[in-house]
Amino acid sequence: MRTIKYTIIFIMASLLISCEDYLDKVQETEGLDQDDIFSDIRYVKDFFDGAYTHYLSEVSSVNQSPDILPGMTMSGEGYPGRKASPTPETYNFYAQGDYLSLMNRTNRADTSPLFVSRYYSAWKGIRIVNTFLEKADQIGNTTQEEIDNLKGQAYFLRASFYHFITKRHGGLVYLKQNLNINEPVTVERESYASNLADMLEDINLAIDLLPIEWPSENVGRPTKGVAMALKSRLTLFAASPLVNQSNNTQAWSDAATAASDLINFANDNGLYALANASAANTLDVDRDAVNFSAGADLLAPEPAVLEPYRSIFVGPGIQKTIPSEVIFMEANQKFFTYAGILNPTPRLSLTVGFDIVKFNQNPMNIGALANFIEKFETKNGLAIEDDPSYNPQDPFVNRDPRFYNAILFDGVKWTVTTSPKNTSGYADLAIVNEQGKFGADLDDPSRTTSPLIVYNLTGLRIRKWIPNGAYWISGNNGNFSYHVNNIIFRMPEVYLNYAEAVNEAYGPNGKASGGTLTAIEAINLLRNRVGMPNVDARYTGSKEAFRERIRNERAIELCFEGFRYDDIRRWKIAHLEENKKVEFLEMRWQGSETPTYPSGFSYENVEQTQLKKTFNDNNYWWPIPTSEIEAVPSFDQTEGW
Structure with missing residues (x-):
């Protein structure tokens, strides 16, 4: 047998949530061949x-x-404020539809954008999983239960790796055995339908083998519920117009059943209970019509009645606990590591900007777009265009309570830091503020300071991933007693999956086979838990009308969580004008509060035509790197590239 040298590196801490010491362990074992490794379970x-x-x-x-180019930018949820050159360069590749240049980046393996790294990393993970599965039955010094638990994880991981890459690139080749690198490679590309069947086979095996819960020393590994969540996500993607071009009702029915199975499983086992922030219907986010004073919660950084909902995403203290509605999340026990690395980096340093990570080159300060926040309904449960009480010259009052968890707007009280930019104690995002100056949080075009400083460009910041009070001054000085949760699966997504699939298969008042909720009831469950009323009857009269409300509900509940780009792709609406345009909010102080300008500011959504994205038919499926085609000519490039 050919001897293969392995370096075994155990670094689970960066990936899974646990309180056990084994997650911090790093081991290296040199000079072992396959027989040595698979002779001992350790x-x-x-x-x-x-x-x-x-x-x-x-x-x-x-x-x-x-x-540096996450889904929240690609989807039209936000736009970055970092001024270093790689950002606009990379944004332009995407915005102009030049996905092939992105996939061909020479430093692709270890750098941004992450979807380039994901392509290569997934294949590496698949190779490890396949090697394990090929040798699993010869493992010594163990029990069948232990082997089955490892197999369950392996099948889950293989399906996950393939989902990560096939949802962007389409069908590839589903390797259940590793290719022999000493023989010519002549594999041909498979269809997405073929890959889907193999992914579902692996997921079902994982569901059968994985435990409902792990003992404490293994908490954080994928469970039966995690595998079911992946099945729900995958079947919904496969039922959507991008894949299901004939609108086969059976595909929607399968997706509805997958979501229903997980909902029933969770209820039967007392798992993944939704957060209860129903008291948020008492939020005082109005403005007095006489003296124009703001309600007590309108400018509060973290309103108390929203805490059960906000604690899903951020909270005080570096020690994490898994929120009740979270099914699976990554671990990051430390908030801060010196040398400019914030933990967890994906969401926090993408959205915080200057006031937490001073002069750091990684943070982006991605700001929410003005056209995106229009999707948040009013507190009355109506789209803003349908609610006569909505005033576009006072747009932040009386919105869906989730608005006050997700969006940080001008005037919200925010902890004062020693940052030289904004020491006012509130978010200052006006083009002309009360002092007649350019807002301290915005990028002033006349500035002469370093372009590496992170500014806000959009006039709106993302509050969802910023703990109020967290900041870095310099060195190890600052306040880091906070955590941010990197959530991969949580239960609201499953209810949204269920509602969408049921509506398409059976209509707004239908139920999945074995389901206990109608599509409407599933959406109302999510809304009521954050103090929102039931979906208004004007939006539930037909499958088509309710489809738009479900999509809007999904945009709000899952905003800035990495869903929307793939959602607008699978719905085949990414090419629509509303999803290509970029609008910033411009606020200007008008001298005083008046009936016309109740906050004292004027508000205008201004389209940034130079940032408008191009999206053609070929952009719905991503190309693979040109080097792959050169190495294996039989492995065709994605159609259209």
Whole structure:
């Protein structure tokens, strides 16, 4: 047998949530061949856990560095404020539809954008999983239960790796055995349908083999519920117009059943309970019509009645606990590591900007777009265009309570730091503020300071991933007693999956086979838990009308979590004008509060035509690197590239 030298590196801490010491352990074993490794379960576990280091979800980072072009920018949720040159360069590749240049980046393996790294990393993970599965039955010094638990994880990981890459690139080749590198490679590309069947086969095996819960020393590994969540996500993608071009009702029915199975499983086992922030319907986010004073919660950084919901995403203290509705999330026990690395980097340093990471080159300060926040309904449960009480010259009052968790707007009280930019104690995002100056949080075109400083460009910041009070001054000085949760699966996504699939298969008032909820009831469950009323009857009269409300609900509940880019792709609406345009919010102080300008500011959404994205038919499926085609000519490039 050919001898293969292995270096076994056990670095689970960067990937899975646990409180056990084993997650911080790093082991290296040199000079072992395959027979040595698979003769002892201890070596096998170390080898197998190497696959987790290649598990790059939409919220992961590479080598502790955040993605400089995440889904929230690609989807039209936001736009970055970092002024260093790589950002506009990379944005333009995407915005102009030049995905092939992105995939051909020479430093592709370990750098941003993350979807380039994900392509290569997934194949590495698949190779480790396949090697394990080929040798699993010869493992010594163990029990069948232990082997089955490892196999369950392996099948889950293989399906996950393929989902990461096939959802962007389409059908590839589903390797269940590793290719022999000493023989000519003549593999041909398979269809997405073929890959889907193999992914579902692996997921079903994982569901059968994985435990409902792990003992404490293994908490954080994928469970039966995690595998079911992946099945729900995957079947919904496969039922959507991008893949299901004939609108086969059976595909929607399968997706509805997958989501229903997980909902029933969770209820039967007391798992993944939704957060209860129903008291958020008492939020005081109005403005007095006489003296124009703001309600007590309108400018509060973290309103108390929203805490049960906000704690899903951020919270005080570096020690994490898994929120009740979270099914699976990454671990990052430390908030701060010196040398400019923030933990967890993917969401925090993408959205915080200058006031936490001073002069750091990684943070982006991605700001929300003005046209995106229009999707948040009013507190009355109506789209803003349907609610006569909505005033575009006072746009922040009386919105969906989730608005006050997700969006940081001008005037919100925010902890004062020693940052030389904004020491006012509130978000200052006006083109002309109360002092007649350019807002301290905005990028002033006349500035002469370093372009590496991170500014806001859009006039709106993302509050969802910023703990109020966290900041870095310099060195190890600052306040880091906070955590941010990098969530991969949480239960609201499953209810949204269920509602969408049921509506398409059976209509708004239908139920999945074995389901206990109608599509409408599933959406209302999510809304009511954050203090929102039921979906208004004007939006539930037909499958088509309710489809738009479900999509809007999904945009709000899952905003800035890495879903929307793939959502607008699978719905085949990414090419529509509304999803290509970029609008910033411009605020100007008008001298005083008046009936016309109740806050004292004027508000205008201004389209940034130079940032408008191009999206053609070929952009719905991504190309693979040109080097892949050169190495294996039989492996065709994605159609259209």
